[in-house]
Amino acid sequence: MHQLQQVTVLGATGSIGSSTLDVISRHPERYQVFALTAHARIGELQTLCLRFRPRFAVVADAAQAQRLQSDLRNAGLATEVLAGPQGLCEVAAHPDVDAVMAAIVGAAGLESAMAAVQAGKKILLANKEALVMSGALFMHAVREHGAQLLPIDSEHNAIFQCLPCNYADGLAPVGVRRILLTASGGPFRNSSYAELERVTPAQACAHPNWSMGQKISVDSATMMNKGLELIEACWLFAARPEQVEVVIHPQSVIHSLVDYVDGSMLAQLGNPDMRTPIAHAMAWPERISSGVAPLDLCALARMDFVAPDLERFSCLRLAIEAAQAGASAPIVLNAANEIAVQAFLHGRIRFTQIPQLIEDVLNMQQASSVQSLEQVVEVDLRARQYANTWLTKQSGSIGIGL
């Protein structure tokens, strides 16, 4: 018999949110949905509430909350609907919650993920931006509040599975030489720079191996995703940036590797389906079924590996540089990237202008030390202002027609 765990799913209507609910629905004797949250697509949230009957639902604002509350009442549900960032923090830190899936996209997910950490929860972290922005503070809070942090990002979950359990003080003491972070290379792995200039949002969102939300799809296409993951890996596994190496592996079957000093290399393999890392983290240290088919090695037949091209994919270079610079640089990188991705998705800038915007914003300010969450938010906001000014100037001077 297992004790029933109460789970909050932050970002329930997203790609990770729905994979999480799929895993939960396979194990009703283990998991119960405590709270579901969404920012848009409230109709979808309502459908999920009817199916999982959570104690709480959280939406963006009071007007939405009122509407959903009355719809749920009319359907005979006792679910209580909350609103805004405060509602997110409340369901992340509620005393009756055992585990929190942090699957909101972008900086918007930081505060609620931190609330779960500060309440000492088991935290299943998909929201990599939270660690990129506030890694030192986040990891310190995990230790201080006795939270249990389990990585959901497939690469980090793979690394976690391949590392010994006592890596918290650094990789060298446990005989690890380096971490190899695999990357699919995205849809434009073989595209020339001239081709990259003409990429449309629809092309950028069509990932060859993974089905994901829009922002991470564009990040995968620019390879900023791998850069954010490199920073994420440094915090999660107490690694220095030079101990993490990116390798392009187009089949996305090896999810990452750990290289030991004795020449052993351990890898985690599987079909590219996020339900595997989600099920692993949810049940850890046990194993449960996830609905993912076993990997057929003979059908796969081959695996390829190649070094990344930091010139064509300069977002990856910028992220490596920000990881090395540390302090406020990763916050600026992340904020500028979020603005650039939105601008690209709205047709305001070309695909190849994404790294240009980020680099210019990074160059506009000196890296400064960051000691508190308030400072993180300050640096983030300032970088967004610089990025928006950059966009205004650009559209004034060239007027792109995409």
Ligand code: NAD
């Ligand atoms: P998505 O866009 O599909 O879903 C995002 C969720 O966040 C939605 O439920 C949305 O309503 C909510 N949300 C968006 N903005 C919000 C805001 N301002 N306030 C509150 N909620 C908000 O994204 P996704 O692909 O599921 O990714 C979620 C996170 O997981 C990202 O940080 C991403 O990098 C990470 N991740 C995703 C995958 C994947 O396969 N999709 C893999 C690894 C890591």
Ligand code: MG
């Ligand atoms: Mg990943």
